Amino acid sequence: MLEISNVSVKFGGVVALDDVSANFDKPVSGIIGPNGAGKTTLMNVISGFVRPISGSVTRDGQDLLRLSPHHRAHWGLRRSFQTEEIADDLTVFENVLVQIDHSQTAARAKWDEVEKMLDLVGMAARADKIGAELTGFERRLTDVAKCLVGKPRVVMFDEPAGGMSTEESRLLGALIRRINGITSAQVLIIDHDVELIREVCIETLVLDFGRRIAFGPTADVLEDPKVKAAYIGTEEI
Amino acid sequence: MKSLIHVTPSGWTGLILAAIGILVLPSLLGHFWLSVFTSAACFTLAIAGVAFMYARLGLVSLTQVGLMGVGGWIALRLNHALDLPFELNAAIAAGCAMLLSWLLALPALRMRGLYLALVTLMAAGGLEIIFGTFKFPNGGDGFWGVAPGSGELMRRPWIAESPEAYLRYVIACALLGFLFIEIHRRLQPGRAWAMIRRSEAAAMAAGANVTLYKTWAFGIAGLLAGAAGALLAGSLGVLDGGTFRASESIMIFALAIVGGAQCWQGAVIAAILYKVLPALLNLWGVDADLSYAIFGAGLLHAVITAPQGVAGQLVAATQRLYAARKGESARA
Numbered sequence: 375m376l377e378i379s380n381v382s383v384k385f386g387g388v389v390a391l392d393d394v395s396a397n398f399d400k401p402v403s404g405i406i407g408p409n410g411a412g413k414t415t416l417m418n419v420i421s422g423f424v425r426p427i428s429g430s431v432t433r434d435g436q437d438l439l440r441l442s443p444h445h446r447a448h449w450g451l452r453r454s455f456q457t458e459e460i461a462d463d464l465t466v467f468e469n470v471l472v473q474i475d476h477s478q479t480a481a482r483a484k485w486d487e488v489e490k491m492l493d494l495v496g497m498a499a500r501a502d503k504i505g506a507e508l509t510g511f512e513r514r515l516t517d518v519a520k521c522l523v524g525k526p527r528v529v530m531f532d533e534p535a536g537g538m539s540t541e542e543s544r545l546l547g548a549l550i551r552r553i554n555g556i557t558s559a560q561v562l563i564i565d566h567d568v569e570l571i572r573e574v575c576i577e578t579l580v581l582d583f584g585r586r587i588a589f590g591p592t593a594d595v596l597e598d599p600k601v602k603a604a605y606i607g608t609e610e611i
Numbered sequence: 612m613k614s615l616i617h618v619t620p621s622g623w624t625g626l627i628l629a630a631i632g633i634l635v636l637p638s639l640l641g642h643f644w645l646s647v648f649t650s651a652a653c654f655t656l657a658i659a660g661v662a663f664m665y666a667r668l669g670l671v672s673l674t675q676v677g678l679m680g681v682g683g684w685i686a687l688r689l690n691h692a693l694d695l696p697f698e699l700n701a702a703i704a705a706g707c708a709m710l711l712s713w714l715l716a717l718p719a720l721r722m723r724g725l726y727l728a729l730v731t732l733m734a735a736g737g738l739e740i741i742f743g744t745f746k747f748p749n750g751g752d753g754f755w756g757v758a759p760g761s762g763e764l765m766r767r768p769w770i771a772e773s774p775e776a777y778l779r780y781v782i783a784c785a786l787l788g789f790l791f792i793e794i795h796r797r798l799q800p801g802r803a804w805a806m807i808r809r810s811e812a813a814a815m816a817a818g819a820n821v822t823l824y825k826t827w828a829f830g831i832a833g834l835l836a837g838a839a840g841a842l843l844a845g846s847l848g849v850l851d852g853g854t855f856r857a858s859e860s861i862m863i864f865a866l867a868i869v870g871g872a873q874c875w876q877g878a879v880i881a882a883i884l885y886k887v888l889p890a891l892l893n894l895w896g897v898d899a900d901l902s903y904a905i906f907g908a909g910l911l912h913a914v915i916t917a918p919q920g921v922a923g924q925l926v927a928a929t930q931r932l933y934a935a936r937k938g939e940s941a942r943a
Contacts, residue, residue: 459812459816
């Protein structure tokens with residue numbers, strides 16, 4: 375279970391996260407909220423790029439806040455960014471391999487694992503292409519393959535479907551749903567695409583102005599009046 | 612995945628060029644040009660280091676010529692103090708320059724872009740003052756080893772005592788330097804550097820220790836600079852502080868951009884511009900300072916129209932020519 379307890383973040387005078395708590399225990403969970411709600415900040419806290427002023431983030435007894443970002447990756451935390459972070463001058467294969475370069479396993483085993491995951495995401499035929507030659511969707515698939523290698527424990531996607539067509543978004547959703555079955559990793563998704571969240575996530579946390587306004591089964595959360603109000607506003611009386 | 616050991620077309624070009632440089636070039640040159648080309652080969656190694664850091668990590672180091680001076684100073688000091696082989700002197704000099712570049716890198720890596728460039732430039736300025744004050748060893752007594760007058764010359768490797776053989780030796784060392792960079796590029800550090808250049812956050816998320824890999828890159832650049840300094844000491848026999856001014860570090864960085872930092876050819880072009888062009892201008896009776904105007908024009912050209920430098924343009928033109936010929940032969 376990924377336990378986020380009383381996490382607060384301030385940027386100067388701005389409270390980006392205000393005492394946010396949530397225990398994610400489902401295979402695939404979502405975080406939604408309007409722009410500026412603090413979704414990416416929460417992901418940055420979990421992955422180590424933002425240090426909270428208070429609170430804790432633990433998984434299976436491991437206090438993640440005590441680890442540096444690259445040690446969190448070694449521990450098994452994976453994340454993708456809003457823009458696909460694929461090195462243009464590395465091949466697809468190398469872009470994935472870099473994620474497990476730190477591992478002490480034999481080189482042959484690493485290569486086999488990379489090949490397996492590229493096959494799984496449908497990029498095996500493009501393994502020798504350099505990043506600069508890929509389409510946006512191919513870059514995203516490569517990013518997903520990066521998240522799958524090296525026995526991940528928690529995989530986080532920050533708006534993975536941003537800029538994609540409906541069909542690409544559907545394919546990506548199907549792929550994300552399979553991650554837990556393939557790797558046993560817990561998946562956390564941030565996205566504005568409520569349909570993707572509804573389709574993929576079992577439970578969802580909703581943030582607004584840095585505060586938790588709802589958390590629970592996705593279907594229930596999306597029907598919550600407070601959530602609807604946060605997304606489409608309330609009528610002034 | 613391609614095997615680690617494979618030679619690209621660019622690699623073949625480099626190997627052929629090095630073979631020509633080793634087998635043919637020295638026998639075509641007189642004493643003056645042997646000296647010029649040997650200096651150019653030494654600076655090729657140093658420029659390769661600074662270009663590599665810029666191309667792989669986007670880091671601007673303006674201490675490279677200062678680190679060459681450190682390598683040269685240590686090689687000369689060891690040469691006059693101990694009876695070690697040239698190779699061992701050069702290896703120790705390169706290692707010490709690498710250690711110094713690590714020391715410089717650790718505080719400097721907290722900064723980026725212009726600030727990092729300024730810090731490394733200040734370090735180069737400090738080294739310039741030290742070289743100017745204490746001079747380079749020439750067989751004198753004491754720690755600094757400076758004797759009045761011309762002093763003794765540095766011994767060359769026993770296999771390369773003549774100017775012709777020494778040019779061959781330096782070209783072979785430069786080739787080894789390029790191979791050293793290429794091996795790194797193809798292995799774990801190269802992949803981590805590519806990710807860091809893309810985004811430090813993404814590199815950390817991929818498990819790369821950004822500080823370690825940046826320091827590693829600084830170390831390689833320092834190692835190459837130190838080796839280049841030792842080789843230059845072997846070429847000239849004695850060194851002078853005027854060779855290692857901070858402004859020269861700026862110059863070789865600018866020329867690395869003009870030549871093209873992304874590929875090995877860029878370092879060769881930059882070194883030729885830096886050492887061979889002024890000598891040619893002198894030969895033609897033209898003031899060698901004209902080369903600065905040419906460098907400036909080249910830099911403007913690179914910044915405005917050729918971000919990959921002259922080498923990038925040459926490589927692209929070759930690829931276009933190859934593609935056109937392939938198309939013609941397919942039609943035939």
